[in-house]
Amino acid sequence: MSDFRDPFEPASWPLEPGRTVLVNVDLQNDFLHPDGWYAKSDIDISHMRRVIEPTKELVAACRTAGVPVVWTRHGTHGLEDGGPFMQLRPALREGGLRIGTWGYEILAELEPRAEDWFVAKSRLSSFFQTNLELVLRGLGAETVLIVGVLTNQCIGATCKDALFRDFKPIVVEDCTGTTLPHLHEPAIEMMRVGWGQVNTLEETLTELATVAAERTST
Numbered sequence: 001m002s003d004f005r006d007p008f009e010p011a012s013w014p015l016e017p018g019r020t021v022l023v024n025v026d027l028q029n030d031f032l033h034p035d036g037w038y039a040k041s042d043i044d045i046s047h048m049r050r051v052i053e054p055t056k057e058l059v060a061a062c063r064t065a066g067v068p069v070v071w072t073r074h075g076t077h078g079l080e081d082g083g084p085f086m087q088l089r090p091a092l093r094e095g096g097l098r099i100g101t102w103g104y105e106i107l108a109e110l111e112p113r114a115e116d117w118f119v120a121k122s123r124l125s126s127f128f129q130t131n132l133e134l135v136l137r138g139l140g141a142e143t144v145l146i147v148g149v150l151t152n153q154c155i156g157a158t159c160k161d162a163l164f165r166d167f168k169p170i171v172v173e174d175c176t177g178t179t180l181p182h183l184h185e186p187a188i189e190m191m192r193v194g195w196g197q198v199n200t201l202e203e204t205l206t207e208l209a210t211v212a213a214e215r216t217s218t
Contacts, residue, residue: 010192015211020141021139024072030101037091038096041096062145066211066215068117124153128157151187156187161196163190
């Protein structure tokens with residue numbers, strides 16, 4: 001009788017010191033700010049806003065550990081370069097996530113820095129026709145921490161595309177959110193058993209503290 005093995009064994013990818021990068025996906029005013037386009041379009045942003053405080057902790061820990069920080073910004077000039085996706089988002093037809101606007105910028109309280117990396121995207125995956133892969137290769141990334149919004153959209157697509165490029169994606173669950181909370185857990189489970197590792201914030205902070213300690217001791 002052959003031994004049975006779970007065909008969906010979760011990944012176990014420890015953070016690689018010097019080869020880990022944090023990718024913050026679309027933590028922009030239009031998604032997260034009470035005066036942003038989504039909130040003003042009567043879309044419930046509460047589940048997305050849950051990521052703010054945990055992400056502050058994560059970013060701070062990454063900086064201490066010497067982990068490079070990347071921010072993606074989703075935006076278009078209008079319907080012309082938004083693609084068919086815009087037909088699925090009536091709230092975006094008249095505005096929102098427009099390049100060059102306040103709503104396009106990263107939420108200020110997350111304290112992005114000029115020396116961080118910024119990637120412009122116009123589709124769900126942060127890799128599609130962007131320079132993200134070039135940035136990650138240049139930084140020597142192997143393990144890639146992925147956080148942001150929306151869990152079932154850009155996070156899922158970015159995580160999957162990271163694996164397709166032979167990176168080891170690690171989604172920090174506490175630092176992800178969506179406009180449709182009932183889809184959050186199913187999306188997380190799909191990533192966990194399909195194409196990535198899912199960590200809690202606590203697990204990730206513990207690993208980063210070890211990385212930081214090793215960094216200061218060398």
